[in-house]
Amino acid sequence: MSVDSCPSRKMASACVETEEALCRSIKVLRQPGRPAAPEELNAAALQFVRKISGYHHPSQANQEAFNLAIAEIAASSKRLLDSLTAPRRAAESQPEKS
Numbered sequence: 001m002s003v004d005s006c007p008s009r010k011m012a013s014a015c016v017e018t019e020e021a022l023c024r025s026i027k028v029l030r031q032p033g034r035p036a037a038p039e040e041l042n043a044a045a046l047q048f049v050r051k052i053s054g055y056h057h058p059s060q061a062n063q064e065a066f067n068l069a070i071a072e073i074a075a076s077s078k079r080l081l082d083s084l085t086a087p088r089r090a091a092e093s094q095p096e097k098s
Contacts, residue, residue, distance in 0.1 A: 029081060036081055038074070045073035 026044045029036035049069045050056055058066040 029077070030084065032087065036078070038078075041074040041077050042070065045070045045077060048073055 026047045027040075029040055029044060049066060053062075053066065053069075055062065055066065
């Protein structure tokens with residue numbers, strides 16, 4: 001798919017060409033010498049849950065499930081980052097050019 005298939009024209013510049021359009025609004029949290037802050041993990045988890053659920057703000061009926069998903073994804077992300085041992089290569093640490 002191309003950036004023309006992004007759900008929002010405003011986000012088209014943040015989309016990459018892949019099999020499916022993926023938006024890059026979630027920033028890389030793995031940085032040398034600096035662990036990700038809990039606020040960063042929660043913000044990334046929130047963006048992920050919003051993206052996959054299709055809800056920016058869930059209804060009251062879905063709020064508990066939404067919050068649980070955010071907490072589980074943030075915790076899983078922290079475990080992942082804590083378990084990574086190999087340093088990032090220089091090419092991986094530089095932002096991609098669109």
